[in-house]
Amino acid sequence: MSIQFDLTRLVRPHLLNLVPYSSARDEYTGKEGVFLDANENALGSADEMGHNRYPDPYQQEIKQKLGMIKNVSSDRIFLGNGSDEPIDLLIRLTCVPGKDAVMIHVPTYGMYEVSANINDVNIIKIQLTEDFQLRPDAMLEAVTPETRIIWVCSPNNPTGNLMSRADIEKLLRSFSGLVVVDEAYIDFAEEDSWIGQLDRFPNLVVLQTFSKAWGLAGLRAGVCYASPELVQLLNKIKPPYNMSAPAQAHLHQALGNVKLKEAMVEEILKEKARLQNMLEDLSLVKKIYPSDANFLLVKFDNGPAVMKHLLEDKVIVRDRSRVVLTDNCLRITVGTETENNQLITSLRKI
Ligand SMILES: *Cc1c(COP(=O)(O)O)cnc(C)c1O
Numbered sequence: 492m493s494i495q496f497d498l499t500r501l502v503r504p505h506l507l508n509l510v511p512y513s514s515a516r517d518e519y520t521g522k523e524g525v526f527l528d529a530n531e532n533a534l535g536s537a538d539e540m541g542h543n544r545y546p547d548p549y550q551q552e553i554k555q556k557l558g559m560i561k562n563v564s565s566d567r568i569f570l571g572n573g574s575d576e577p578i579d580l581l582i583r584l585t586c587v588p589g590k591d592a593v594m595i596h597v598p599t600y601g602m603y604e605v606s607a608n609i610n611d612v613n614i615i616k617i618q619l620t621e622d623f624q625l626r627p628d629a630m631l632e633a634v635t636p637e638t639r640i641i642w643v644c645s646p647n648n649p650t651g652n653l654m655s656r657a658d659i660e661k662l663l664r665s666f667s668g669l670v671v672v673d674e675a676y677i678d679f680a681e682e683d684s685w686i687g688q689l690d691r692f693p694n695l696v697v698l699q700t701f702s703k704a705w706g707l708a709g710l711r712a713g714v715c716y717a718s719p720e721l722v723q724l725l726n727k728i729k730p731p732y733n734m735s736a737p738a739q740a741h742l743h744q745a746l747g748n749v750k751l752k753e754a755m756v757e758e759i760l761k762e763k764a765r766l767q768n769m770l771e772d773l774s775l776v777k778k779i780y781p782s783d784a785n786f787l788l789v790k791f792d793n794g795p796a797v798m799k800h801l802l803e804d805k806v807i808v809r810d811r812s813r814v815v816l817t818d819n820c821l822r823i824t825v826g827t828e829t830e831n832n833q834l835i836t837s838l839r840k841i
Contacts, residue, residue: 494664494665494666494667495667496667496693496694497667498693498718498720498721498724501585501639501667501668501669502584502585502724503584503585503586503587506583506584506724506727506728507724509727509728511726511727511728512731514529514545514548514731514732515528515529515545516529516545516547516548517548517731526544529544529545531543531544531545540737542736542737544736545732545736546732546734546735546736546739547739548731548732548733549726550570550734550739550742551565552739552743553570553734553739553742553743553746554568554570556743556746556747557714557746560746560749561684561686561716562686562687563686563689563716564719566719566722567689567716567717567718567719567722568714568715568716568722569714569715569716569717569722569725569726569729570712570713570714570715570733570734571712571713571714571715571729571733571734572711572712572713572733572734573700573702573711573712573713574602574673574675574698574699574700574702574713574714574715575602575606575713576713576729576733577698577713577714577715577725578602578603578606578698579606579609579610580725580728580729581640581669581671581696581715581725582606582607582610582612582639582640583610583728584724584725584728585639585640585668585669586607586610586612586639586640588610588611588612589611590637591612591613591637591638591639592612592613592614592615592635592637592638592639593607593612593613593614593615593638593639593640593641593642594614594615594616594617594630594633594634594638594640594641594642595614595615595616595617595641595642596616596617596618596619596625596626596630596642596643596644596647597616597617597618597619597815597816598619598647598649598650598811598814598815598816598817599642599644599647599648600644600647600648600649600673600675603642603644613637615633615634615635615638617629617630617633618815618816619647619650619816621816622652623647623650623652623780623816624652624654624655624658625643625654625655625658625659625662627658627661627662627665630662631661631662631665631666634666634668638666638668639668639669640668640669640670640671641662641666641668641669641670641671642671642673643659643662643670643671643672643673644672644673644675645659645672645673645674645677645685646674646675646676646677646679646680646782646783646784648675648676648784648786648822649786649788649809649811649814649817649820649822650780650788650816650817651676651780651781651782651783651784651786651787651788652780652781652782652783653680653682653783656682659672659685663692663694663695666694667694668694669694669695669696669721670692670694670695670696671696671697671698672685672695672696672697672698673698674697674698674699675698675699675700675702675703676703676704676783676784676785677699678703678704678705678752678756679703679704679756679759679760679783679784679785680783680784681783682783684697684699685697686699686716689716689717689718693718695717696715696716696717696721697715697716697717698713698714698715698716699713699714699716700712700713700714701713701714701742701745703785704752704755704756704759704785705745705752706752706755707741707742707745710738710741710742711738712734712738712742759785759825762825762826762827762828762831763782763785763787763825765828765831766787766823766825766831766834766835767779767787769831769835770787770789770835770838773835773838773839775791775792775797775838775841776789776790776791776838777790777791777792777819778790780820785824785825786822786823786824786825787822787823787825788811788817788820788821788822788823789820789821789822789823790817790818790819790820791819791820791821792819793819794810794811794812794818794819794820794821795810795812795819797821797838797841798810798812798821800837800840800841801821801834801837801838804833804837804840806833806834806837808821808822808823808824808834809821809822809823809824
């Protein structure tokens, strides 16, 4: 048995009725003509690169292309200025400040909590199991009438593992709010994306990003896949031109290079296996956790001391040693062959 999901009851009432900003490009959508409607500089741009015109507010060309690649209709796609933007917008769309709540598992990606704090939204935290899996029964028990969103990060940052599909499905079936599955690292994992399940679960939202496998962290481009109704609501509350023209142009180009992305993923996974082998040979490494991502979570006898030593050699990793369940752990991104060798050389000197 599944719960009844009612998006209109979840959305803050004043946003349901909001009259959104109507941009020049909303009011006239044709491509040809003499454009004297947006107060742009008709002569050109000071960077001499032709950025004088406002970009497509809904990034239609990107969505068409991305929709074909991901096999999802373009009205289920929302594009943002990094994943951070949909994370914030989803909270703002559903959570009344000072009253409503979101649920996260710990440890996980820090932005869910920061974004909730910025919006003055309560946070319910449920610890993962020792092997970093969800505890869906404990989560569902801790849900309050004010809980609007459950964030699930899979593969999880910083632990690196995929979350059990059965557990996520249980949340989707039993929770009447949104279940947001953040798949920032899904391209590195063996499992299918949850995008394929959007038809089955109206309360499912999937986040992906161009920052990791696609190698476009500098562009700031994140994707939110959801029901067309939810996407429409996000469009209503987003900044009108939330993705710049250069970002859209570069994305367009990148989407024509799926093979290159896949080749890079393959190379990174190969390097990950090699890095893992080299780490296993070091006596100061206590444990390497299984990873479905482009990084390894590694436990040392004394994580902070290893961190300090690496920094002295100008090798920078992420210190997760003060995070619950990951004491003495460092999160190491898989680098190039040379970079990974430098890391190992530095660790061998300890
Ligand atoms: C890196 C990462 C992102 C990506 O964020 P962007 O704003 O798109 O760069 C999102 N979620 C998780 C869990 C991440 O680790």
